[in-house]
Amino acid sequence: MDHTGLIIGLAVCGYLLGGVPFGVVISKAMGLPDPRTVGSKNVGFTNVLRVSGKKAGILTLIGDMGKGWVMGFAAMQLLQDEWAILIVALAPFLGHLFSPFLGFKGGKGVATALGSVLGVAPLIGLLLLLAWIGAVALWRYSSGGALTAFGLFPVVAALIHPTMSFILFSAVVSGLIVIKHKGNIERLWKGTESKMGQGRPS
Numbered sequence: 001m002d003h004t005g006l007i008i009g010l011a012v013c014g015y016l017l018g019g020v021p022f023g024v025v026i027s028k029a030m031g032l033p034d035p036r037t038v039g040s041k042n043v044g045f046t047n048v049l050r051v052s053g054k055k056a057g058i059l060t061l062i063g064d065m066g067k068g069w070v071m072g073f074a075a076m077q078l079l080q081d082e083w084a085i086l087i088v089a090l091a092p093f094l095g096h097l098f099s100p101f102l103g104f105k106g107g108k109g110v111a112t113a114l115g116s117v118l119g120v121a122p123l124i125g126l127l128l129l130l131a132w133i134g135a136v137a138l139w140r141y142s143s144g145g146a147l148t149a150f151g152l153f154p155v156v157a158a159l160i161h162p163t164m165s166f167i168l169f170s171a172v173v174s175g176l177i178v179i180k181h182k183g184n185i186e187r188l189w190k191g192t193e194s195k196m197g198q199g200r201p202s
Contacts, residue, residue, distance in 0.1 A: 002084045010078065010088045014071035018095025018112060021102055022063030023048045026056055036102075044107035046142040046196075064107070065115035068092045072119020086169040089116040093173060097180065108180040110146040113173050117153075121166070124156055140195040143184035150174040 023035045023043040032052040035043050039051040045064060049057025068089070075088035093113045099106040114132070118125030128149045136145035150173065157170035178185070187193035 002079045002081050006078065007084045007087065010071070010075060011091045014075075014088050014091030015095040016100065017067045017071060018092030019099035019101050019106070020063075020067065020095075021099055021106065022067075023060045023107070024102075026059045026063065027052055030056055032056055042107055043102070045111055061111050064096065064111035065118070067096070068112040068115025068117075069119040070115075072116040074119075076120055082163060082165045085120055086165055089120045090169065090172065092116060093176075097176060108146070109173075109177055110150070113150070113177060117173075121161055124153075124160055127156055127160075128153060136196060141188065141193055142196055143181055143193060144188060146177060147181055147185070150177045 021043045023045070027033060027035055027048060030052070035041070035047050035051060039047045041047070045057055045061040048060045071092045072085075072089040075085040079085045079088065093109050093116055095106075096112040097106045097109045098104045110132070114125060114129055117128060131152055132145040132149040134145075135148035136142055139145070153174045154167060154170045157167050161167075184193060
């Protein structure tokens with residue numbers, strides 16, 4: 001039985017780490033525009049890539065994925081109960097979506113969610129990452145890649161890791177990502193969504 005205090009402590013640390021807006025931190029450190037003020041005004045990888053270039057975009061991606069992976073991996077090493085592990089893995093994702101450092105606003109959570117899944121279920125995380133990359137390569141829509149990968153997440157979870165806790169985890173993560181992409185879904189439907197490589201933000 002995992003100690004409640006340890007679970008709470010890890011979850012709080014995960015939430016605070018998840019709240020670190022790497023897109024903002026990296027952009028300011030490199031003397032680049034604050035992503036909250038340009039492009040789509042999103043703090044995530046895609047907007048930073050568009051407005052500040054590949055280096056800043058890749059560093060943002062690494063930071064956002066890394067904070068999810070660190071907490072997912074730490075939970076796997078320190079906890080035994082799957083519910084507890086997944087609560088801790090969910091924390092950085094929620095921190096990214098509702099950052100305490102940005103007035104409880106944040107990004108869309110795709111990279112952080114991928115990192116968390118890679119930390120707790122590497123095979124499933126790798127499959128989602130490949131689905132994301134493959135969909136983006138095929139259609140050149142970053143949002144389309146994210147929606148494809150996380151639309152598949154509950155299905156993959158049910159096939160590969162069919163526990164109630166993990167399927168619920170997959171459904172919560174995927175549901176929040178879909179909600180965060182509501183505007184993108186509307187633009188995809190209308191055919192006005194920006195493709196990767198275009199200057200217009202999505």
